[in-house]
Amino acid sequence: MAALANAAEEPLCSSTHLRRGIPDFGMDADAALNAVAGRLRGGCRPERNLATFLTTSIEPEAQRLYRAYLNYNLVDREQYPAMDELLRECVRMIGALWQGDSRRVVGSATTGSSEAALLAGVSLLRSWQERTRGELSRPNLVMGAGAHACWKKFCRHWGVEARIASARAGRLALDGTAAADLCDEGTIGVIGILGSTLDGRYEPIAEIAAELDRLDQQRGIDVPVHVDAASGGFIAPFLDADLRWDFRIPRVVSINASGHKSGMVPPGLGWLLWRDRGRRSPELGIRINYLGGDDTHYELSFSRSAAPVVLQYYNFVRFGFAGFHAVHARSRSLARELAVRLLGTGRFRLLGDGSELPVVALAAEPPIKLRRLAMHLADRGWAVPVYTLPPELDDVEVMRVVVRSDFTPEAVEDFTAAVEEFVSTVN
Ligand SMILES: Cc1ncc(COP(=O)(O)O)c(C=O)c1O
Incomplete structure (x- = not known):
């Protein structure tokens, strides 16, 4: 996929090609592959998408x-x-x-x-x-x-x-x-x-x-x-x-x-x-x-x-009970560690501490603004959602990190460092 990511970004269809809705003529499969990959370039790398619960990587055999x-x-x-x-x-x-x-x-x-x-x-x-x-x-x-x-x-x-x-x-x-x-x-x-x-x-x-x-x-x-x-x-x-x-x-x-x-x-x-x-x-x-x-x-x-x-x-059959246990135990342990590290900054309250689903949900102590923090993290390649809770609690803003099997101890370090960098600028 790395080769595809480098593909030149080309307009696939100009309006003159679209008289019949789709391009009048096709192109080589290779050219089409590169053109589409070029269109899709950018955005967050899936393993840095901490907003999703969905699987973001599978083994080559599974592919x-x-x-x-x-x-x-x-x-x-x-x-x-x-x-x-x-x-x-x-x-x-x-x-x-x-x-x-x-x-x-x-x-x-x-x-x-x-x-x-x-x-x-x-x-x-x-x-x-x-x-x-x-x-x-x-x-x-x-x-x-x-x-x-x-x-x-x-x-x-x-x-x-x-x-x-x-x-x-x-x-x-x-x-x-x-x-x-x-x-x-x-x-x-x-x-x-x-x-x-x-x-x-x-x-x-x-x-x-x-x-x-x-x-x-x-x-x-x-x-x-x-x-x-x-x-x-x-x-x-x-x-x-x-x-x-x-x-x-x-x-x-x-x-x-x-x-x-x-x-x-x-x-x-x-x-x-x-x-x-x-x-x-x-x-x-x-x-x-x-x-x-x-x-x-x-x-x-x-x-x-x-x-x-x-x-x-x-x-x-590939992972068996022991393999599923190992994968999810690792995610839970990384989520717990991340929760402890973020709590340690003294700038957040935990709503979810990773001990059930491997999810860290945080509310910020004033004057930290979670939406600003999310922008800071996005500049460093991390996607994390910020949302409000249901009506009775809708004054509470929450940031959520979903830890999945492709999260790593290095990611905990990297993410925490990015958060610490941001909070150190807010007095
Ligand atoms: C508790 C719960 N139920 C249902 C859904 C919907 O699941 P799906 O995205 O598989 O349709 C979600 C998605 O995150 C969920 O967290």
């Missing part, structure tokens, strides 16, 4: 495998039966990681956690409609203040009220009491997050489930829990074995995670698993017989490359 299967359509099950078996094997493996019964879990590969969340939401909605036999008309979904936008999308597009718990100072997470207080007969489910996009912290899933058990016993309101483990789903099983957040909790009916985050697959893969067939609304299945087989599909989207699923399987 070869990815290229080899890029043109395979995941939905062509009849044509690529081995691919379909690989996907099912991934579901069984993930089911076991999440402490389910791997013979009973069912699941779907999706384009990411957002599609998985939409699908999980539809399953909760249809199951609630079936339970209440259509007698209730105002469904709601309960979640914490730090819930990802995909849950708001689900609520808006499927006509479900988003019941969002208020954030408290220093804590965005939903807790058991707040969750149970918000539930009523119209509640289709409670979303627990492992962990939050905004501060990297886990919500107490076992406590939430226990409060919902109490609600069921006392008022007969039986609410299922879905765990949005977009990032934590491939971290907690390796680093937090004693934490009960998964299918060990009977009330947890389904879990999603992003293969393309801590599953270490390039962009384009999420997973949604239900504890068993009975928890996946049959309404989700669409029968398709025009591809050669006669099969039921449980996804919202359709055609897409099989390569991310191939890479997920590759990662499981």
Whole structure:
């Protein structure tokens, strides 16, 4: 890719070439490659993009495998039966990681956690409609203040009220009491997050489930829990074995995670698993017989490359449990070290200290301005987002650093030095 990065920046299409929308004539493949690479030059180097949770580097062997299967359509099950078996094997493996019964879990590969969340939401909605036999008309979904936008999308597009718990100072997470207080007969489910996009912290899933058990016993309101483990789903099983957040909790009916985050697959893969067939609304299945087989599909989207699923399987066999543990333990340890170093400047408060997701979330002590700091870091090649928290806390600005497998001890030094350089100029 280095050769491509040096390619000359040339205008690909001038307006005279665009009479028919695309250039009238093509060019050599080499010339096209260089021209496109030239257009894409600049911006942050992916491993210095500390804003993203997504995978930014993979091994050369994984790249070869990815290229080899890029043109395979995941939905062509009849044509690529081995691919379909690989996907099912991934579901069984993930089911076991999440402490389910791997013979009973069912699941779907999706384009990411957002599609998985939409699908999980539809399953909760249809199951609630079936339970209440259509007698209730105002469904709601309960979640914490730090819930990802995909849950708001689900609520808006499927006509479900988003019941969002208020954030408290220093804590965005939903807790058991707040969750149970918000539930009523119209509640289709409670979303627990492992962990939050905004501060990297886990919500107490076992406590939430226990409060919902109490609600069921006392008022007969039986609410299922879905765990949005977009990032934590491939971290907690390796680093937090004693934490009960998964299918060990009977009330947890389904879990999603992003293969393309801590599953270490390039962009384009999420997973949604239900504890068993009975928890996946049959309404989700669409029968398709025009591809050669006669099969039921449980996804919202359709055609897409099989390569991310191939890479997920590759990662499981390549790294094994010990390898995933080692990679994520290293990221967590680097995140912890970074948090301690930044706290040591005396100019920040920690909202997330890297001990759950390997994420450092900081608020600044006055007069430090995080947006200025972000600009200073950008000049040194680091991309870090600054944002405000949900409405109740929207006066709090936060800077977030996501530590991934390609972060290094040198990066901790380099990043901390850049931050120290900035804070030393602010009195
Ligand atoms: C908690 C949580 N849920 C859902 C998502 C959406 O995931 P994806 O980007 O895989 O669609 C994210 C993304 O960061 C997330 O952090």
